[in-house]
């Protein structure tokens with residue numbers, strides 16, 4: 001073999017090894033932490049070992065991720081249930097962001113430590129959760145989302161996916177089919193949800209309604225705690241399963257604050 005080629009091969013092999021080395025040094029595309037190990041790891045990181053961190057883990061994550069800390073899955077508590085071993089608890093045995101997410105996971109989409117999704121994911125810890133009457137797994141989601149786009153899978157459905165989940169149990173109060181109505185101008189069809197003392201249209205495309213109705217606040221001015229799944233007003237616009245307010249409201253309606261979030265009166 002030509003000496004020059006041999007040298008070249010060695011160099012290439014070296015580069016390849018350096019690269020794969022870097023990859024196995026635990027980074028993924030989204031989380032390329034190369035050279036930044038010390039910002040989080042106080043002690044030299046070890047697989048399967050007791051890792052000690054520079055700060056509270058949530059603080060490390062929230063620095064880059066503005067997830068809603070209220071109305072999302074709680075952290076910092078010691079589980080009452082048996083948590084499967086593939087989840088990570090911090091040195092005090094508490095739930096944290098890295099309990100459910102492996103920041104070094106190659107699956108960059110959600111970095112979840114379990115392959116289960118939706119309610120099945122929730123029930124890896126909350127066994128029989130939905131039966132415990134605490135709304136565990138009511139929506140199958142861990143974090144509040146401000147707005148999500150219309151989805152092709154629910155095209156033609158009046159209600160968003162989360163509201164449909166709520167109605168699995170709370171269906172009694174939805175008006176009969178005759179109650180389907182046309183929203184203001186082109187805001188689409190809507191249903192009315194009628195509680196004991198209160199009824200409200202659901203299924204209306206908020207942005208479209210706000211475009212015609214000047215009594216409604218602009219989409220961009222809404223609180224991030226108010227969710228419009230698939231762009232529509234639904235149960236989760238006013239309620240959240242993680243909320244500690246009365247009636248599980250996304251925030252207190254004292255002085256009609258919740259109503260005035262959308263309605264300018």
Ligand code: HEC
Pocket residue numbers: 025026027033034035036037038039040041045046047048049051057060061088098103104
């Ligand atoms: C944003 C903070 C952060 C940065 C930056 C970071 N890590 Fe981590 N690392 C964590 C967290 C949180 C865990 C989860 C604890 C666990 O799984 O034991 C972890 C776990 C690990 C583990 C143990 C995984 C296992 O399966 O036991 C290794 C090894 C590791 N990190 C290596 C590194 C290396 C190498 C770097 C630098 C390239 C790095 N980390 C950068 C936060 C970080």
Ligand code: HEC
Pocket residue numbers: 030031057060061062063064065097098101102103108109110111
């Ligand atoms: C230095 C900034 C930084 C830190 C610290 C950080 N992340 Fe990220 N993370 C990112 C970026 C950038 C992405 C790419 C996707 C995006 O834009 O959100 C990402 C993606 C994610 C995703 C997938 C999100 C998606 O939209 O697909 C999850 C989950 C996640 N990070 C969790 C964590 C957790 C848990 C921690 C703490 C252990 C953490 N991150 C710390 C910057 C960071």
Ligand code: HEC
Pocket residue numbers: 058061062065067073074075095096097098099100101110112121140141142143144145
């Ligand atoms: C109980 C498990 C659990 C905990 C604890 C948790 N997450 Fe998540 N996270 C999820 C699940 C499940 C998803 C997938 C989307 C969803 O269900 O909302 C997700 C999605 C995300 C995403 C992607 C963006 C999105 O909203 O879809 C980011 C970023 C993220 N989590 C960051 C964090 C941070 C930061 C913390 C700590 C404050 C945290 N997570 C705590 C389960 C958890």
Ligand code: HEC
Pocket residue numbers: 073074077078079080081083087095099100118121122123124125126134135136137138139140141142241242
């Ligand atoms: C890693 C285990 C784990 C997973 C996975 C998990 N949870 Fe939890 N969850 C907990 C712990 C621990 C608590 C605190 C109560 C306890 O210890 O019983 C809790 C509490 C809750 C509460 C009560 C909140 C409150 O403030 O009172 C709700 C609601 C909840 N979880 C919903 C969910 C949903 C929805 C999912 C799926 C997206 C999920 N959980 C996934 C561990 C988990």
Ligand code: HEC
Pocket residue numbers: 130133134135138139162163165166167168169170235236239240241246247248249
């Ligand atoms: C598995 C059945 C089930 C699902 C799914 C469900 N709920 Fe409930 N909900 C109940 C039961 C049972 C009660 C009464 C007992 C209680 O308060 O836990 C209740 C009570 C409530 C209350 C009154 C709580 C209070 O503080 O007085 C609200 C508000 C509510 N649900 C909203 C929702 C919303 C919004 C969803 C969808 C994200 C939802 N529910 C999904 C079963 C369910």
Ligand code: HEC
Pocket residue numbers: 163166167170193195196197198200201202233234235236237238239247249253
């Ligand atoms: C526009 C905001 C809004 C929407 C949308 C909404 N609610 Fe409510 N809901 C409220 C308010 C405010 C209360 C407080 C009770 C009252 O004032 O009568 C309440 C009360 C409740 C209660 C407790 C009262 C009772 O029946 O004992 C349940 C359960 C409930 N809502 C479920 C739902 C479900 C399920 C949906 C979706 C199909 C939904 N809500 C949509 C605002 C809303």
Ligand code: HEC
Pocket residue numbers: 184200201204205206209213216226233237238253258259260261262263
């Ligand atoms: C998430 C935003 C939002 C919140 C919060 C909200 N509304 Fe609405 N509301 C709407 C939209 C969108 C419509 C339909 C548009 C229209 O009719 O102009 C509507 C319509 C109404 C109507 C007309 C009903 C009908 O059948 O035509 C009343 C009354 C009403 N809301 C009262 C309330 C009250 C009371 C509250 C507080 C408990 C409240 N709304 C909270 C968005 C909201």
